[in-house]
Amino acid sequence: MSLSIVIMAAGKGTRMKSSRPKVLHKLAGRPMLDHVIGTTGTLQADRQVVITGHGADMVESAMKSAFAEAPLEFVRQEPQLGTGHAVQQAVPVLPDDGITLILNGDTPLIHASTAQALVDACGGDKLALLTINLTDPTGYGRIVRDDTGVKVLGIVEHKDATPEQRAINEVYTGMMAAPTARLKQWLARLDNKNAQGEYYLTDVVAMAQAEGLSVVAAQPRDEVEVLGVNSPAQLADLERRFQRVQAERLMEQGVRLADPARFDLRGTLKCGQDVDIDVNCVFEGQVTLGDEVQIGANCVIRNATIARGAVIHPFTHIDGDTQGASVGEGALIGPFARLRPGAKLGKGVHIGNFVEVKNSTLADGAKANHLAYLGDADVGERVNYGAGSITANYDGANKHRTVIGNDVHVGSNCVLIAPISLGDGATIGGGSTISKDAPAGQLTVARAKQVSLNGWQRPQKVKR
Structure with missing residues (x-):
């Protein structure tokens, strides 16, 4: 029929x-x-x-x-x-x-x-x-x-x-x-x-x-x-009812929610054992959390896979969009970090406060702990990426990639102008603007010579 x-x-x-x-x-x-x-x-x-x-x-x-x-x-x-x-x-x-x-x-x-x-x-x-x-x-x-x-x-x-x-x-x-x-x-x-x-x-x-x-x-x-919806109040009430049902389902599976009344799922969420989720977290699209993952308060996570033992500190924003984003086993992310589409982080990676990663791969043990940007980059193992450093990946028309080898140390406030490659074990002196490939195992510095001017006086405000 x-x-x-x-x-x-x-x-x-x-x-x-x-x-x-x-x-x-x-x-x-x-x-x-x-x-x-x-x-x-x-x-x-x-x-x-x-x-x-x-x-x-x-x-x-x-x-x-x-x-x-x-x-x-x-x-x-x-x-x-x-x-x-x-x-x-x-x-x-x-x-x-x-x-x-x-x-x-x-x-x-x-x-x-x-x-x-x-x-x-x-x-x-x-x-x-x-x-x-x-x-x-x-x-x-x-x-x-x-x-x-x-x-x-x-x-x-x-x-x-x-x-x-x-x-x-x-x-x-x-x-x-x-x-x-x-x-x-x-x-x-x-x-x-x-x-x-x-x-x-x-x-x-x-x-x-x-x-x-x-x-x-x-x-x-x-x-x-x-229950139908005829007003914003009814919509909000139905939202909370629906979210409570989803929260209870997750808690029945063993997920620990700090407060099920402050939890929002706007897609699908798959969790392993011993997952902890703090208050005011929003999950969108398709999200997978491995065993023992910890999600701090006020995080927004969309279309992402987070592996076993990773810790997502408070106020972190992960948005994989259509490309997806992934966080490796035991990684530490945030607080106030942002992972954009195409971010792929290996085991033990550290992404700290006010660090943004977009369309980049960070191998095991790589660290960018403060105030940095990594876009369109391939970062090797055990790299230390200094505070204030950025990959200049856009020339005004096209995006270019930055390749950073294993065990590279990038000092603070560096600009890496793509396309560029830093060899294994290279060290980039703080404050450098690097526009050419840096050889493996060497210190590369590109900055103006420091000058002190004897007798120089700071301008004074004219009194009227």
């Missing part, structure tokens, strides 16, 4: 008070709609239809970029006249058979298993609603059942509900699965005779009942799956 998935993402999100479409606001570093499409992509649907409206160009462009290989279709709801009107726009692209699953683009944490359970509950011959019991159901449509409490009679929107109906805690989440042929018929019969003057998708429940079609309910395992 074919499966079509319709995702509603047309709303403006007035309460977000933003020019950005609501579904593009980010949760855990990704747009909310991105989460939903990522989940539905595992359900092997025959088609996925995204209904856009407010900011349609922005939404469609973002999703086409994020899911370039996914068979997404887009239809537009203009103007926005309610949830039923939204799904009506998808009718022309839906087949006449199979099941249609309807999800919300601003409910980002729905699980694939819950969505599949809703499809299974439909079975092609029933209308299946995803419901949940909330302590505070304000704003949600209430599930009205018969006197036995078993049969679903309908859904009443919050604005249209009586005081008795508003006391009901079971609510409709906005997600359903229905036989596609029946759904098309119901959508054609919707009207807007209600307090809002909108076409409600929930009205199909009464139509199904009138036709004798069974209306069933499924529920998620956790409330967080069905």
